[in-house]
Amino acid sequence: xxxxxxxxxxxxxxxxxxxxxxxxxxxxxxxxxxxxxxxxxxxxxxxxxxxxxxxxxxxxxxxxxxxxxxxxxxxxxxxxxxxxxxxxxxxxxxxxxxxxxxxxxxxxxxxxxxxxxxxxxxxxxxxxxxxxxxxxxxxxxxxxxxxxxxxxxxxxxxxxxxxxxxxxxxxxxxxxxxxxxxxxxxxxxxxxxxxxxxxxxxxxxxxxxxxxxxxxxxxxxxxxxxxxxxxxxxxxxxxxxxxxxxxxxxxxxxxxxxxxxxxxxxxxxxxxxxxxxxxxxxxxxxxxxxxxxxxxxxxxxxxxxxxxxxxxxxxxxxxxx
Amino acid sequence: xxxxxxxxxxxxxxxxxxxxxxxxxxxxxxxxxxxxxxxxxxxxxxxxxxxxxxxxxxxxxxxxxxxxxxxxxxxxxxxxxxxxxxxxxxxxxxxxxxxxxxxxxxxxxxxxxxxxxxxxxxxxxxxxxxxxxxxxxxxxxxxxxxxxxxxxxxxxxxxxxxxxxxxxxxxxxxxxxxxxxxxxxxxxxxxxxxxxxxxxxxxxxxxxxxxxxxxxxxxxxxxxxxxxxxxxxxxxxxxxxxxxxxxxxxxxxxxxxxxxxxxxxxxxxxxxxxxxxxxxxxxxxxxxxxxxxxxxxxxxxxxxxxxxxxxxxxxxxxxxxxxxxxxxxxxxxxxxxxxxxxxxxxxxxxxxxxxxxxxxxx
Numbered sequence: 001x002x003x004x005x006x007x008x009x010x011x012x013x014x015x016x017x018x019x020x021x022x023x024x025x026x027x028x029x030x031x032x033x034x035x036x037x038x039x040x041x042x043x044x045x046x047x048x049x050x051x052x053x054x055x056x057x058x059x060x061x062x063x064x065x066x067x068x069x070x071x072x073x074x075x076x077x078x079x080x081x082x083x084x085x086x087x088x089x090x091x092x093x094x095x096x097x098x099x100x101x102x103x104x105x106x107x108x109x110x111x112x113x114x115x116x117x118x119x120x121x122x123x124x125x126x127x128x129x130x131x132x133x134x135x136x137x138x139x140x141x142x143x144x145x146x147x148x149x150x151x152x153x154x155x156x157x158x159x160x161x162x163x164x165x166x167x168x169x170x171x172x173x174x175x176x177x178x179x180x181x182x183x184x185x186x187x188x189x190x191x192x193x194x195x196x197x198x199x200x201x202x203x204x205x206x207x208x209x210x211x212x213x214x215x216x217x218x219x220x221x222x223x224x225x226x227x228x229x230x231x232x233x234x235x236x237x238x239x240x241x242x243x244x245x246x247x248x249x250x251x252x253x254x255x256x257x258x259x260x261x262x263x264x265x266x267x268x269x270x271x272x273x274x275x276x277x278x279x280x281x282x283x284x285x286x287x288x289x290x291x292x293x294x295x296x297x298x299x300x301x302x303x304x305x306x307x308x309x310x311x312x313x314x315x316x317x318x319x320x321x
Numbered sequence: 322x323x324x325x326x327x328x329x330x331x332x333x334x335x336x337x338x339x340x341x342x343x344x345x346x347x348x349x350x351x352x353x354x355x356x357x358x359x360x361x362x363x364x365x366x367x368x369x370x371x372x373x374x375x376x377x378x379x380x381x382x383x384x385x386x387x388x389x390x391x392x393x394x395x396x397x398x399x400x401x402x403x404x405x406x407x408x409x410x411x412x413x414x415x416x417x418x419x420x421x422x423x424x425x426x427x428x429x430x431x432x433x434x435x436x437x438x439x440x441x442x443x444x445x446x447x448x449x450x451x452x453x454x455x456x457x458x459x460x461x462x463x464x465x466x467x468x469x470x471x472x473x474x475x476x477x478x479x480x481x482x483x484x485x486x487x488x489x490x491x492x493x494x495x496x497x498x499x500x501x502x503x504x505x506x507x508x509x510x511x512x513x514x515x516x517x518x519x520x521x522x523x524x525x526x527x528x529x530x531x532x533x534x535x536x537x538x539x540x541x542x543x544x545x546x547x548x549x550x551x552x553x554x555x556x557x558x559x560x561x562x563x564x565x566x567x568x569x570x571x572x573x574x575x576x577x578x579x580x581x582x583x584x585x586x587x588x589x590x591x592x593x594x595x596x597x598x599x600x601x602x603x604x605x606x607x608x609x610x611x612x613x614x615x616x617x618x619x620x621x622x623x624x625x626x627x628x629x630x631x632x633x634x635x636x637x638x639x640x641x642x643x644x645x646x647x648x649x650x651x652x653x654x655x656x657x658x659x660x661x662x663x664x665x666x667x668x669x670x671x672x673x674x675x676x677x678x679x680x681x682x683x
Contacts, residue, residue, distance in 0.1 A: 036462075038462070081666070099607070111354070300453065
């Protein structure tokens with residue numbers, strides 16, 4: 001393989017990793033606060049739909065993204081209501097929200113546009129435009145470094161760069177601020193946080209808000225950056241892949257980025273090659289598609305580095321009386 | 322904590338939950354600009370207004386009873402088997418391989434073996450997540466989700482590369498030989514001289530599903546193993562103290578659960594399609610979650626909830642046909658709301674009732 005083959009694959013890796021990064025970080029905040037979120041997939045999907053629809057109606061991708069974030073936040077709040085306020089089963093709530101998203105996006109989409117669940121094709125200001133990094137054109141001719149900089153790193157939409165910034169920000173918030181300390185504590189031992197006079201309920205709702213916003217941005221990227229409009233079921237399991245990446249990274253932001261890039265790379269490889277030969281063995285594309293899930297099961301099994309989730313995950317908190 | 326009267330717990334609260342789900346669904350239909358009452362009447366009529374409707378309703382119900390029982394059995398041990406989709410897909414594969422590999426002379430001989438194949442393949446697919454939960458503490462919800470995706474990739478691979486007959490373009494197996502043809506509702510009705518729609522896919526597997534309901538009831542409430550499963554679900558610590566082996570119970574419960582999901586393959590693959598297609602389960606594994614929740618994890622409840630969801634699926638299909646503005650995905654919305662209200666937001670209704678009865682009792 002030469003540079004001319006590798007660069008487009010890495011380029012595609014970056015693009016397919018971006019929604020995963022946002023959604024994975026959403027899951028990170030949620031699960032670190034002790035709320036398991038199977039509903040990432042649904043939030044991603046509903047945001048993709050509302051981003052694309054509102055972008056199509058208003059012609060502004062930014063207003064579209066706002067709408068996507070609001071839609072994702074609403075699902076997040078239902079999840080909060082079910083799992084924090086009413087102490088329901090978080091897994092079941094997540095499953096329900098995923099169904100709700102895949103149903104409602106098509107039902108409303110059909111009413112608004114009548115295109116069988118699609119939104120109109122977006123163009124111009126309805127999409128996120130690629131950004132040329134400074135000096136990309138002049139550096140293009142430099143061997144090796146030139147293509148890496150101007151073809152691989154330059155020319156993505158703003159959300160791709162934002163995703164990397166968000167990882168740094170998530171790390172900073174979680175590990176360098178008081179709020180982050182409280183948040184991590186509430187996911188491990190809510191009683192101690194409560195004893196310290198800090199509201200468990202408030203912290204967990206905050207985590208839900210952050211998760212909602214992040215999934216919203218991820219969905220907006222999916223429908224208006226990566227694609228040019230919404231199609232039915234377009235999240236295509238990315239929410240679950242992000243969940244897998246979250247476990248793979250053992251609930252840590254930078255590792256989450258790495259895991260998302262790895263899974264994005266597998267996705268890019270699978271799209272590029274229908275069949276791959278490795279050491280004389282033909283690897284079917286279905287294997288490539290299943291690989292993130294297989295790797296996650298292996299990690300979960302604890303044979304290669306044990307993944308230990310936040311201890312209070314999945315349990316509603318009942319205040320002592 | 323006050324104990325609610327039984328009728329409130331098993332009848333009134335689920336009914337209110339269902340009502341809430343229907344009201345919100347009605348609001349969605351209203352938003353689309355159609356009449357929710359007209360929609361309901363079309364759905365009910367489409368589901369049970371003809372033998373054709375019944376034939377589809379009961380066919381769907383058969384699928385949902387299998388997957389619902391699968392989730393319910395796991396719930397008894399307080400495990401959430403979200404992998405019914407993958408286990409049913411593997412069960413379908415098992416049934417298909419069995420039908421294709423042996424020239425069966427008659428369905429009466431083929432059916433018992435199909436039951437074994439469905440159970441074995443479904444249980445095998447549940448075995449690895451079960452083992453990882455029991456021995457390594459990996460969360461069964463996450464592993465079973467992952468196994469759903471792995472199952473779907475595996476099925477696509479096998480159909481495209483191995484099982485597809487030569488020269489065929491479609492990723493599906495050849496049609497099963499005639500000896501595996503299960504009598505459908507039309508055949509069965511004509512034995513006793515009754516008319517029934519020729520084109521409905523309801524078949525003899527429905528009775529297998531009823532038998533499974535009875536067997537699951539006997540297992541959970543009338544055997545030592547069932548007692549151990551329930552004890553384990555109520556309190557793992559107490560169960561272990563009482564000498565119940567948690568690894569064994571986790572494994573056995575999940576194997577039974579996977580096996581029940583796998584049985585769905587008989588209905589969908591052997592009974593209806595008579596070939597293995599790329600997605601034989603069509604989301605029924607997930608519907609099983611809603612069915613088990615609505616049915617309060619009891620076989621009788623699962624049967625009724627399975628019937629209800631069968632009506633919903635068949636009625637929803639008719640709805641799209643009669644009012645094209647309402648797309649088929651409306652079923653998903655209703656299903657989601659049922660899961661949300663009966664499963665996740667259950668306490669929203671339960672808490673006020675508990676307060677009410679606590680006050681009445683005091």
